Amino acid sequence: MKDEPDLLVGLDLGTTKIAVIVAEMDTHSGEAQIIGVGEAPSMGIRKGMIVNLEQATRSIQAAVEDAESMVGLGIDKVTVAFSGAETTSVRTKGMISLGRSARQVTLEDVDRIIEAAQSEIAVPVNRCILHTIPVEYTLDGHSGIDDPLDMTGVRLEVELQSIIVPSAVIQNVVNCVSKAGLEVSGLVMKPLASSLGCLSNEEAMAGVAVVDLGGGTTGVSVFSEGRPRRLSVIPVGGDHITNDLACVLRIPISRADALKKSVSLSPDSLGQNEKIEVESMGKTLSFSVREVVEVIACRLDELFSSLVENELKESGISMMPGGIVLTGGVSRLSGLDAYVSRLLDLPVRVAGPVDAGRMPPGMNSEEYSSGAGIIRYILEKERNPYRYMESDLPTEGGTSSFRARRGRVGVSSGNGRKKAGDGALKTVMDNIRKSVKDLF
Ligand SMILES: Nc1ncnc2c1ncn2[C@@H]1O[C@H](COP(=O)(O)OP(=O)(O)O)[C@@H](O)[C@H]1O
Ligand SMILES: [Mg+2]
Known part of the structure; x- marks a missing residue:
């Protein structure tokens, strides 16, 4: 009998849709190939938060069944991407001595220094660290070191980025996915x-900000030198634009959503008195293109000039030659790139998944960037377990089973690292354990 293929599955918990991306792992090359995408409308999730566990569970099951029927294989384990508001990024530094004379940096040293940097973080009650990301290492005063393992020196420093989320948010995500009959093998912002x-x-590498415009949330991530410097979630998205149109023009939500997708934000549109007709409650209403665009622009101005701009400032990254990359469903709004470029005075491009060519047609556009990114996240973590360290997950009963997951059986990690570095995450795990206990 042929062996079951080695699957990597990403579950993207969106506010508009739940997407399931299935990839097959080639254990020899360490590469993954996306073989299917499933989806279902997202119910029970508002502004990135689970508000109705039953509905959200059913949506997850429907999306997973859709993916299973597409690939003809059963899915039992998923890595989950979720938004969750109130995420904070905290930057800390750690330093250790390697001894009196110079020697090579070992895995134990890397664990030790991460632990040292983590001990500087005061995690508030009922919150926990989800990701621990080493931003850069410095060896004997030489900064910008990507990976210090086996390098020689006497003093090692690290700058650590930690992503802190409310423990209840994680708990709800894990409960919901478990109720849908799936094992959570990882979580990613x-x-x-x-x-x-x-x-x-x-x-x-150059420095760039990605703005993921979804239905109920907008994710912002700022990258510099290949590393994420800030990750945040703004609880405003395309649904707010739809609601604004529905309220101002007094039309049903479904009509407002279609209207939003039909107009262009090009500068000409603001001068256009051309009429658009909308059927509503048995009547034909007529609006000028300018009127519609003004409502959309009002919300976009608030989102970009105030909320997104603030996140860019908070990142502390002043040089962004890569400008802004827009993705997510709302990035398909015609003329949005030029509009945002004028607002923020930065180059802007719209991007879909890098792996679009390997995804099914119709399921490879901007809305699927986050789902496809989960597969890249799993692979990056396997290649270098120290790149995005993820705290282990709380289980439903509130008792946590924490393991430092480093690499998968059958896949050799790129740098041949075998040791887990469990000590490095001990502080994080203790913090999560404590905050999960506080919840119950
Ligand atoms: N062509 C389009 N023009 C404008 N908005 C769009 C378009 N296509 C989808 N959207 C909007 O994108 C949002 C959904 O984006 P998506 O990334 O799928 O959301 P989520 O990740 O939160 O589930 C909705 O508000 C939807 O109306
Ligand atoms: Mg999205």
Whole structure:
């Protein structure tokens, strides 16, 4: 009998749709090939938060069944991307001595220094660290070191980026996915997944901000020298534009959504008195293109000039030669790139998944960047377990089973690292354990 293929599955918990991306792993090359995408409308999730567990569970099951029927295989384990508001990024530094005379940096040293940097973080009650991301290492005063393992020196420093989320948000996500009959094999912040899904290496190295415009949320991630410097979620998205249109023009939500997708934000549109007709409650209403565009622009101005701009400032990254990369469903709004470029005075491009060519037609556009990015996230973590360290997950009963997951059986990690580095995450795990206990 032929062996079951080795599957990597990403579950993207969006506010508009739940997407399931299935990839097959080639254990020899360490590469993954996307073999199917499933989806279902997202119910029970508002502004990125689960508000109705039953509905959200059913949506997840429907999306997984859709993916299973597409690939003809059963799915039992998923890595989940979720938004969750109130995410904070905290930057800390750690330093260790390697001894009196210079020697090579070992895995134990890397664990030790990460632990040292983590001990500087005061995690608020009921919150926990989801991701621990080493931003850069410095060896004997030489900064910008990507990976210090086996390098020689006497003093090692690290700058660590930690993503802190409310423990209840994680707990609800894990409960919901477990109730849908799936094992959670990993969690990733949606803005991190979408940027890995749509950015080129050059852009990430140069300095760039990815703005993922979804239904109820907008994810912002700022990259510099290939590393994420800030990840955040703004609880405003395309649904707000739709609601604005529905309220101002007094039309049903479904009509407002279609109207939003039909107009262009080009400068000409603002001068256009051309009429658009909308059928509503048995009547034909007529609006000028300018009227519609003004409502959309009002919300976009608030989102970009105030909320997104603020996130860019907070990142501390002043040089962004890569400009802004827009992705997510709303990025398909005609003329949005030029509009945002004028607002923020930066180059802007719209990007879909880097792996679009390997995804099914119709399921490979901007809305699928975050889903496709989950597969890239899983692969990056396997290649270099120290790149995006993820704290282990709480289980439903509130008792946590924490393991530092480093690499998968059958896949050799790129740098041959075998050791887990469990010590490095001990502080994080203790913090999560404590905050999960506080919840129950
Ligand atoms: N062509 C389009 N023009 C404008 N908005 C669009 C278009 N296509 C989808 N959208 C909007 O994008 C949002 C959904 O984006 P998506 O990334 O799928 O959301 P999520 O990740 O939150 O599930 C909705 O508000 C939808 O109306
Ligand atoms: Mg999206």
